[in-house]
């Protein structure tokens with residue numbers, strides 16, 4: 335993804351496609367879409383990922399969560415005729431001094447979260463899947479938040495605070 | 506920004522991340538996240554789980570032409586639609602809902618005003634403007650209500666709410682929010698029940714507006 339962002343590397347993008355397209359298709363099909371409609375979404379989501387690559391910040395997000403977010407936005411826009419309200423985007427400092435420790439830290443927290451997910455019972459895993467594929471309402475989601483999110487939140491917050499710090503210095 | 510004490514509940518952030526949250530609440534969540542580092546991090550954490558779920562889905566074969574079609578579009582010129590920008594007390598998502606324009610206020614009496622951004626069978630979201638020291642017009646609501654302060658402050662039985670704070674009220678909560686001293690209180694308020702209008706009742710007979 336970094337090669338896609340910084341070098342506009344099409345070979346790297348083709349690899350992203352190979353991994354994510356079949357999974358994005360599966361996600362769209364779950365919402366009841368026909369195969370060809372789902373493939374349209376796959377194209378739109380990945381094209382958005384290519385075009386918005388400059389906004390990808392590995393200090394705050396994994397590639398998978400970034401693509402997930404784009405896909406959910408697109409899905410909501412399609413269901414409603416109106417644009418989904420999205421938070422203001424933070425301006426990224428265009429410095430090439432990414433903090434490798436922060437990026438690595440986030441990767442580690444994500445692996446731990448993945449490990450926690452894999453220890454869930456089959457029933458719990460199904461509930462988590464439903465929740466994050468948009469199949470549960472906010473009142474049904476209450477139970478899902480038992481996942482250990484504290485450490486990854488603090489980690490992402492570090493990334494956000496560093497960003498804000500750098501923005502201040504830019505002023 | 507760091508003074509925010511009342512945040513969006515975890516299940517609403519998760520539902521926002523998944524796309525399941527209704528439009529009205531989604532606007533409040535997106536606006537609060539624009540103002541709050543803590544909830545921005547929480548949202549990103551939920552999106553991390555979402556990404557893990559996506560990675561884990563059983564891959565479905567994609568037709569041959571999709572990849573080449575997509576690769577062929579990479580160099581096409583892009584029309585970038587600029588994201589709505591914050592204006593004064595109104596963060597980007599609110600400006601988006603206002604269509605980039607200033608709010609069209611309608612009087613509620615006693616100097617209070619509202620501007621309805623969206624109202625349908627699934628709920629409503631509006632801006633409220635309450636002069637200092639005034640009680641928020643009585644709003645007997647059904648269901649859940651989120652009230653996010655954009656300017657000024659208010660207080661009620663549940664405590665004090667300043668800029669960025671969001672009050673979460675169930676229908677069984679009887680509360681009488683009063684705007685604090687200082688600048689007029691401007692809030693973004695969303696419910697999952699449609700607004701009940703009382704346009705046919707002469708206002709003078711209805712000192713407390715049921716809205």
Ligand SMILES: [Zn+2]
Nearest residue numbers: 512513541544
């Ligand atoms: Zn918050």
